[in-house]
Amino acid sequence: MKNIAVDKNVMSLKSYYDENPVAILDNPHIGVCLFFANGKIIYANEKFASIYQVSAQNIYEKRIHDICHYTAHHFNTFLTQLEREQHVATQEMYAHGSYYLYKIQEKYKNHQQILVVTLVDITSYKRIELVLEKNNQQLQQIRLLDRMTGLNNFTAFEHKIQEIQQHQLPQSIGMILVDIDGFKQFNQETGFDCGDIAIKKISTCLDRFSDSVEQLLFHLGRDEFIFILLNMQDWNLYTFAEQLKVEIHNLNIYFSSGVDNRLTVSLAIEKYQSGAHFDIDFFLVRLQNLMQQAKKQGGNCWIDRHIDLQYKKIDD
Template identity: 30%
Template sequence: MENERSHLHQILSNVDFIQSLRSVEKLDLVSFISKLPVPVAILEFDSRLLVVNQQFADIFQSDALFLNGKLLSAFSSSLYADFELALEKFATGEKQVDFEFYSKGHFYLSYFKAMYSADQQINAVILVCADVTRLKRREKVLLLNNQKLHDHLFIDHITGLPNKMAFDQYLQEKLVENLADKYTFLKIDLDHFKKFNQLHSYTQGDHVLMEIGNILDDELNPDHARIFRLNSSSFVIVIKDMTSWAVFTLAERLKMRIFQENITIQDQQNDVLTACIGIYHLALPYRAHDILQQLDLAVRHAKQQGANSIYVLNG
């Protein structure tokens, strides 16, 4: 794309010798722009086409002779809107502007350059276009590949939630921001989940993890909380600017939602899946790995109290 821009800028620089289009014979203009290797049009100040080459007309599946004298707005509303914006920018002192537009299944770069008379009044605008459809498609493929790579690295393939690597990156970003906001961390660890996998298979365990992830995600306000899957049986929730009581209430609600799903571990013992939750109110200063250590400690204290428990650890 940058090569296309550079090429068109070079073409525009080569037409600087036209100082007064009105003093040039129209046949000379037609001869001149017909030799240029890209679509070119020269427009009056009111957007009327003074002269175009056939390559420009081909963009709109038309004929150059037919387009001559037509208003730009008569056959391309998007290009006319760009022309109007270009005039506004010219009025602020810019000499040359570029946009993108779409026509007949193709993407184009459009470059507008003001042409000035001897008294420095705009008397015409030259428009040069470049077909960048292949470049746009290649760019789309690269974006898709980058997204796939990002998803592979930062998205948990079972739950679809951000993973441990995404959590680490999130912490590093907050370190850069110096934590101007108040943060609290919740670690939700499923009770006896290893036993569940042994009794029901890891495939069934994956289904449960996906279900639990959806439950937790649905309960959270994305403006104040973000959820990550940490490892096989754990999720971490980062909460911003919430009171201690509100955080504890949220933890209770999440714990209850998991219990109410009634996911059976052992039928004979009426044993259902529960979770312990460790809450850590962050204190400053801190190091990223300290957070995980404190969350592990909070969860251990919760499990010492028994399954389906909550423990709060203040920084």
């Protein structure tokens, strides 16, 4: 008798659906559940029941809150959405290893509110979406990497600067611009293939001094790199620059014109102090001006505008 009563209730409610209502309620691929506002279930098809690993017979006249915890958890939110969004609310739901398009609608019979939940399995579409999202993330990562060296490129540098500017600025931001001395001449003497090899060796050396948090390295262009160093004291910046200079010198990448003529780097140091205005364009202009001074000193040195001894040089 209980089954007959259920069927009568269902048939009387089918008239509330547009366009072939029987196909909606009886579709084996769509989970359907009807319940009163107090949560009492008046109908659930086998598809809906199977999603929650029970039978349709067992959930008749139980409360939706006991079966579908997702509905219970979001019930008040759904009621608000139903009032605001023309009696329909739609979300994505995950249950027992599958994704579903969860739709809840508000219907009335004899002035009594009846809520209708439909669940459509979208797992295959969701998996495609997740794969595409992962691929897009990988493409984004590739777009931010320099093809030759594998280091973060200029675009990644711009993104990092935007990220820094959009959040609370660190106590200090140090930047060290690194430029390879005489690289144009090196290419002319040894050829571009040797130039590529030299760039890769220098990149690998510089990368040993970087991390993913506070010592960030970017390859800006052919012979130019930059470090962003967060929360580093002045003397640490100077020590850091000196280490970079010595390590590149010790790579012993020689010109073909002489055994004593090797590739070295010049380094320009600039620092932002907490409380000051952070203008990246002005920051980079100052670094370039300092780099010009370092080149005038003959290269193989580092320079900072805040100290009297503006550069240090090591003997070849």
